[in-house]
Amino acid sequence: MKFWLSLGLLLLTITNLAGQVIDKEKLLDYYEAQSYTEAAQYLQSIYPQDTKDIKALMQMAYCHMMSGKLPEAEQYYLKLNALEPGSIPLLFSLANINSRRGNAARSKNYLLEIIQLDSLNFGAYKQLAGLGDIPEIKLKYLKKANSLRNTDPDIAYDLSMAYREQKQYQKAYDILKTAIDADRDNFTLRQAQLPLANQLGKYKEVIETGEKLMMINTDVNVMNEMGQAYFYLKEYQKCAAIFKTLEDLGVQNEGTLYFMALSYRELKEYDKATEYAKKTIDEGISDHTTLYYTALAGIYEQKNQFSEALEAYKRGLTFTASSTVYYRLGLLYDLNLKQSKNALIYYHLYLKNKPDPEKEKEQITYTKERIKALTSKI
Missing domain, CATH: 1.25.40.10 (Tetratricopeptide repeat domain)
Incomplete structure (x- = not known):
């Protein structure tokens, strides 16, 4: 429905530009077939190369971008930007094109220009965070984007991971909690919160959340976090059982084997404790x-x-x-x-x-x- 509405508006715009010249049916065929290259070529045959018609340039820029001809699209957007400086949609288009072409520095410049025009533009901060290659600068943009829209799942996840790397577990946990409250079924966010909950000693919450997540999708990372929570809750049998499942799946590691060794020790099953202590040592030694x-x-x-x-x-x-x-x-x-x-x-x-x-x-x-x-x- 949205496609046909957009297509209708597009054709209406072009018809208003040159109704007596443009073949609407031909152009409609191009758009229906998503033949954007042919559509761009057709529009170029109608309008002169040095045209300054804003709407015509906009349509040709869009067609080139949709057809993957990014250099040509950029040239049209640059013309538009010169005719209409300070247009945020145009700056976003230029930023996106340069990002897709791998020119992060130029993309950042356009996004920074957007922020100068609109200091509360969430989209610009979000994209700047994605382009950030210096941790401190990336964190700054993530924090700003999160302050503008704290329920955005992508920003919440990335900001939480940044805080987790800094061992600021409570901040990381709280960031995710706000986003999760707005989207209770977001598996990615809830899974990301589990190791933070373990770090903060919220072991019962880890078990409760883990059980709900396991009903949706069996995930080894969730099982790993649940196993640790069981251990700290002194439910050693459950801890050993869940890590044994991971071992049977072939996804054990030094940490899971270590918890098994400790659990069996607490259960006074010393032979198994010895076995898994040795396995832990072997797992911790690199072949190299x-x-x-x-x-x-x-x-x-x-x-x-x-x-x-x-x-x-x-x-x-x-x-x-x-x-x-x-x-x-x-x-x-x-x-x-x-x-x-x-x-x-x-x-x-x-x-x-x-x-x-x-x-x-x-x-x-x-x-x-x-x-x-x-x-x-x-």
Whole structure:
């Protein structure tokens, strides 16, 4: 209905501009088919290139924008802006075009111009917040937009997340509460409020809200927050059960396993508590931890800090066995620390760890040669 009303107004406007020239049926066909490129071309064939007719320029700018020809649309809007400076709708169009083209700086300038004309323009502040790349400036625009329309869900969510990052949990919670009161069925806002409620010790609220949300949609983030709330309410069986569900779904993490370990400990199920304490440790260790320690040890070697390098290599081995680390330790003991017996131990461990015979052919050959040489000296 809105489309046909808008289309009727559009045709009426153009008819008033040049009723004796424009073929209304042809133009109507273009709009019905959403053939905005053809519509723009048709309008350009009617009006001269240097036309200053406001309504004609507006229609051609709009058609170009709808057809995705943003440079052409911008040129028409710039002409309009020169003819009618200070028009907020025109400035919004220019801001949107530049934002879509990735020119954030120019888009900001148009939005700031809007604010100079209308210091209470919610839309301008909202878009400025979206373009903000400096946290402090983004927060400023979010706060202003929220003060103008505190029930807008997008602004409430973004402002709440900004406060949460600053650990201002009460502010973040209150911002969301106002928006939620205006839209009780907004799943995104209510879900975002759960971790804040947990931080503020509103554990019963987390459970009540979580149960309602789970009736709408089963969400692992909601379950995670409910599990934590159960733990702090000392409902350890429910805590363990909900986190076990997450584990069965394959979405466990260090935190969920930790809460399971603590819950089973409180339930005096010590075998399970031990099991999940070990799982927590394993989950907390990155597959790349050994690699990171190897890199650190290499840096120490470059600085001739051999004791520190030795400690870093051995620390890496506590996470996982590595033929590379065994080889590096062999070299360190052999060439820098001059400890032949220890060098032999790690050279043998390197070969025992079955290094790739093709990729590490030179290292394998060198290791075997050094084993012979060092053995002959002992």
